[in-house]
Amino acid sequence: MKWKLGVGIAIASIAVLGLSACSAEKGNDESAVGGLVANTPATSAPAPTAGTTNAAVTLGTAVTSLGTIVVDGKGLTVYEYGSDVQGSGASTCTGQCARNWLAVPGAKSEPAFPGITGQVGMITGVDGTPQMTLNGWPLYYYVGDTAPGQTSGQSVGDAWWVLSPAGDPIGN
Template sequence: MRIRHAAGAAALALMLALAGCSGSTTTGGDGASSSPPDSSPSAEPTDDGMSSDAALMLAESSLGTIVVDGEGMTVYMFDNDTQGTATSACTGQCLANWPIVTTDSATPVVDGVTGEVATIDSPDGKKQITLNGWPLYYFAGDSAAGDTAGQGVNDVWWVLSPAGEKIGG
C-alpha cells in the first residue's frame, strides 16, 4: 500500500509543478501555483473515436465541442500570446509544461474546425499550428485523449471552440 501512496503523491506533485506555468516570456513561469479546475477525461471525438489523419478535429467534452488533435488530445491557446503573432510567448520551462502542437504540412488538414488554421515557425524550426492566429499547445498534465486538465490553468490557458475562440472556465 505504501508504494501506491508514494506513487500517487509523486504523480500529484508532478501535476502541481506542471500546472505552475503562468507564462512569463523569459522563463515560462513565475513559480505561481494554481490547481486546474475539475476536469474529467470525458471528451470523446465526434467521429468514430478512431485517430484521424487530420491535424485538428473536434471532440465533445463537459466544456462543449472543443478542438483536439488527430489522436484526440486537447489543444490549448495561451492568453499571453498575441493573436496573429509570428512567435510564441511560451518559452523555456513553459514549453516543457505546454508543448507546441506541430505539423509537417504547410497547410494542416482539419476535420470540423471552422476557424482559420495556419502555422508559424517555432524556435526549434518546427511548424507550430495556429487557430485564428493563436499558437496551439498541449498540456503535459493531460495523459489521455479527452483530458482537459489544462483548462483555465493560471487563468491564461484555454481550450478552443471549432471557430477558434477560447472557451472560458
C-alpha cells in the same frame, strides 16, 4: 508515523508543483493543475511528451462538458496561451512553460480539417520547428492531459484555454 505521512505529502506536493510549473519570467504562466475531464471516450492514444516527433497533426472536434472543442486526430485537447498575441506569428511560451505546454506540430501546407471553421496556419515555434495555429493562436498540448478527452489544462494559471472550432478561446 506522522513524520512519514508529512514526508509523503511534501513529496507529492513537490511533484505536482514540478509538473505544473511554468515560470512567470518573460510572460510565461505560473500554473497549477486543473481538473476538468471531457466527455469524449478515451482511446489508447498516448499523451504528448517532451521529445514528441515534429510530424504535423490532424485537427478535429470533440463534444465535452466545455462544449465542442478542438482536439488532434488522437483526441488530445489542444490549447491557446492567453499571453500569446493572436495573429502575431509568434509563441511566447519558453523555458519551463514550453516543457509543460508542448507546441502542436504544424506543416507548411495545412490541409482542410473537417469540423474546424477557423483558419488553420503555421508559425515557426520557439524551438525553430513549425507550430500549428488556429485563427492566429499558436496551439499547444498540456503534459497534464494523459489521455484523449482530458481538459485538465483548461484555465490553468487563468491563461490556458481550449478552443472552439472557429478558433475562439472557450471560458476566457
